[in-house]
Amino acid sequence: MELNRNKKQKINHFLLAALITGGTALLCAPLANTQNYHVVSFILLFVVSILATFMGTGPVLLASTLSAIFWNFFFIPPHYTFHIEKTEDILIFGLFFIIALVNGVLTTRVRKQEKLVRDREKRTNALFQLTKELSKASGINEVLKVAINEIRNHFHIDSLFILQDGENTLRNSGRLQKEKQLTPEEYNAAKWAFKNARKAGALSPHPMGIDFTIYPLQGNRVSPGVVIVKLENEFTTDQQSYWDTFLVQISNALEREFLGEMAQRVRFLDESDRLYKTLFNSISHELRIPVATIMGASDSMLNSSNSSVMQSALSNEIFTASLRLNRLIENLLNISRLESGHISARLDWYDMNDLVNKVADDLKNELKSFTLKIDVPEEMPLVKIDFGLMEQVLYNLLINSTQYAPPASDILLSISYSSQTMLIEVSDNGPGFSEKEISLVFKKFFRVNENKTGGLGLGLSIAKGFVEAHSGTISIENRDEGGAKFSIRIPTEEPDIKNLQETGNE
Amino acid sequence: MNEEDTILIIDDEKQIRRLLEITLSASGYKVIQSINGRDGLIDAATHRPSLIILDLGLPDTDGQKILKKLREWYQKPVIILSVRDSEEDIIKALDNGANDYLTKPFRTGELLARIRAALRSENEMADSAVITFGSLTIDCTSHVVRKNNEMLKLTATEFSLLLLLAKNRGRVLTHQYILKEVWGYKYIEQTQYLRVFVAQLRKKIEDNPSKPSLLITESGIGYRFGE
Incomplete structure (x- = not known):
């Protein structure tokens, strides 16, 4: 034309x-x-x-x-x-x-x-x-869109890109644009051009009996694929060098996206593989220990006539093991509720003393060898929370402290309120956390000292999830005097009890 | 305990039934078992048990429906024993007339205590004028409450609250139920009133208000009067 x-x-x-x-x-x-x-x-x-x-x-x-x-x-x-x-x-x-x-x-x-x-x-x-356009484009599809547009603007021709599948093979169905289906000859020529990194088709030394000209796209490390165009005449020397520069730019942009995608895929696979392994290892370990205890203890109760002291010691073991199993199941259920987004806090007015007493009572066995110091100010107002969720949060934080704090040390639970925010702090005299651990403690399945303490490493991430369900925040820091301190901040309002109602039905 | 109280267990899990039978028999109760809701209703009608332990996840009918049907004619205590642990399920069961609710897994000691409490309050239901809990006595007619023989000064609301809980001793009362009974329908959303009065009441009647033994909090559900 x-x-x-x-x-x-x-x-x-x-x-x-x-x-x-x-x-x-x-x-x-x-x-x-x-x-x-x-x-x-x-x-x-x-x-x-x-x-x-x-x-x-x-x-x-x-x-x-x-x-x-x-x-x-x-x-x-x-x-x-x-x-x-x-x-x-x-x-x-x-x-x-x-x-x-x-x-x-x-x-x-x-x-x-x-x-x-x-x-x-x-x-x-x-x-x-x-x-400029290519560097702005993110994702392979956007890069292709820019490339096709710019080729049309400057060379007045339509172009078609076929990209490789990530395993260095061009696939007819792969990333072909939808408008055109390639004939087998065209597809073969494209494959040839890709494999040999040379121009093929019409107006090339390798015509291969097709109307189109196929140029390979070459990156430094990955060859992204080929581009197919229909030319009326051969390019002039000037146009040719212009076209080549164009293709280099496009190839580089595509290569950039390719490498990014590959790296992400590898990261994702690594991550899910690691998660799966950790989950599997720790779940089977965590299940096996209490089950082994229950089997062993009940077996010896069945098979021998033990003294009643022995009997009660064995039943105690069974009981502890079943508590541990139960906690494991609770945690797994909670984490899956959090994952599926089924957690929403049902807020109502509560007395924090109630919450603290409840948790301290539930944990009285675990806390036996520690001194739990509770500090709730006399003027602490009622707060709007989901009792069940916050109970779990405190429970998990205290359990965590009992696992890391040295025996007979103090664990401090303090609660305060100022300007529409409740602050809950749990401090212990344990080893604290290293910088690296601080960034990881709230991650699922993360455990400090993998083998020393039991558990799946879910407790703190559940606590974080539940606090966030209250639109609150949880953070951790090392105390100057040693040990770790967890701080939870939960927005709340002051209850409307000014016109507190005495009942009249006397 | 009457000479021999009969307890009906409606649960489809064989292992749970066996555990309950061993535990309850050892404590001197006579035990009947049903494996589904339909049988449970028939057994309840024919044996007239002193108490029913009901599972919610039954193979044929939902336990909540069985509970409602039972409550059409059965006035004695029903204790729910279920794996369902959401506050909605618990409150619904209590609203449907359950006296108590325990989630599986449970401690048998806890279950026995709840059964004793339910049966006793059942037997004491005959409006006695004076209710006694350890060192605490409540005179229902003269509205006088004494602790260690000292008269306590209670406001009218505190007294109504105490009386309601004490009369339903051992039974979980939901927040809404208490608010409705003590303050009236208009106030069933005003949980904060209840919290404030419970805290006040605890300071007056409990030996150690931070470790209450009489006015017991049931997480997210309500309150129960213990001993």
């Missing part, structure tokens, strides 16, 4: 050049029989110069030749012959011809140079635009 139009325009220019030259000669006809025929040569020279400013070399050459011929034939005496009588006219004619030629050719060349510079600038701009 583009090229056809160019051809037609060229022919038009030749015609126009001839017409204008002829016309000028005709207009100058009245001067033919005067002594002023030299003036005509200037007029013709002027016209040729004008033509040179917008026509190519060919038409200008034609115009110069024609004007020389016209001048000689019609204006230099004797008229209507190519014969020239005067020597000075021969000289002028020769000079005229040379000046017309030089003038015409020089002007067009200057114009060509200028056009070249303009084109180059346009291309540089286009490349800059492409680079």
Whole structure:
């Protein structure tokens, strides 16, 4: 299309050049029989110069030749012959011809140079635009969209990308755009181009009997795939280098996305593999220990006539083991409720003393070897919480402290209230946490000292989830005097008890 | 305990039934077992047990429905024993007329205590004028409450609250029920009133208000009067 139009325009220019030259000669006809025929040569020279400013070399050459011929034939005496009588006219004619030629050719060349510079600038701009758009695009699909658009804008052709599947194979169904289905030949050519990293198809050394031209996309580490275009003509050297630069930019952008995707996939696989392994290992371990205790203890109760002291010791073991199993199940249930987003806090007014006493009572066995110091101020207002969830939070935090604090040490649970926020702090004299651990303690299945303490590493992440269900925050820090301190902040309001109702039904 | 109280267990889990039978028989109760809701209703009608232990997840009918059907004619205590542990389920069961609710897994000691409490309050239901809990006595007619023989000054609301809980000793009363009974329908959302009065009451009647033994909190559900 583009090229056809160019051809037609060229022919038009030749015609126009001839017409204008002829016309000028005709207009100058009245001067033919005067002594002023030299003036005509200037007029013709002027016209040729004008033509040179917008026509190519060919038409200008034609115009110069024609004007020389016209001048000689019609204006230099004797008229209507190519014969020239005067020597000075021969000289002028020769000079005229040379000046017309030089003038015409020089002007067009200057114009060509200028056009070249303009084109180059346009291309540089286009490349800059492409680079900018590509760097903004995130994800393979966006990069492809930008690439197809920019190719259309600057080369006036449609393009089709086929990308590899991440395992260095092009797949016909893979990431092909939907609009076009490739024929088997085209697909083979694409595969060949990808494998050999060379141009294939029409207008290439490997035509392979298809209408399209296929260019491989090459990155530094990964070859993203191929691009398929339909070209009318071969690219000019200039266009070719422009096109190559375009493809390099696109390939780099695609490679960037590819590598990013691959890295993410690897990370994801690693993570889920690790999670699965940890979960499996710790669940089977955590289940086996109490089950082993229950089996062993009950077996020895069945098979021998133990003393009643022994009997009660064994039953105690069974009881403790079953509590541990029960806690494990509770934690698994809670974490799965949190994961599935089924937790929503049902807020109501509660007395924090109630909550604290309840948890302390539930944990009285675990806390036996510690001193639990509870600090709830006398003027502590009622708070709006979900009792069940907060009970679990405190329970988990205290259990955590009992696992890390040295025996016979103090565990401090303090609660306070100021400006619409309740602050709960649990401090212990344990080893505290390292910087790295601080960032990890609330993660699922994370345990400090993997083997020393039991548990799945779920307690703290459940606590965090439940606190967040109250729109609150939980944080951890090491105390200056040693040990860890958990701080929970929960937004609450002050209860409306000003007009506290005494009942009248007396 | 009457000479021999009969307890009906409605539960489809064989192992739970066996555990309950061993435990309850050892404590001197006579035990009948039903493995589903339909049988349970028939057994309740034919044996007239002193107390029923009902599971909610029954194979044929939902336990809540059985509870409602039972309550159409059965006035004696029903204790729910279920794996369902959500506050909704518990409150619904209590609203449907259950006297108490224990979640599985449970401690048999706890269950026996709840059974004793339910049966005793059943037997004491005959409106006695004076209720005694250890050192605490409540005179229902003269509205006088004494602790260690000292008269306690209670406000009218504190007294109604105490009386309601004491009369239903051993039984879990939901927040809404207490608010409705003591303050009236309009106030059933005003949990904060209840909290404030419970705290006040505890300071007056409990030996150690921070470790209450009489006015016991049931997490997220309500209160129960213990001994």
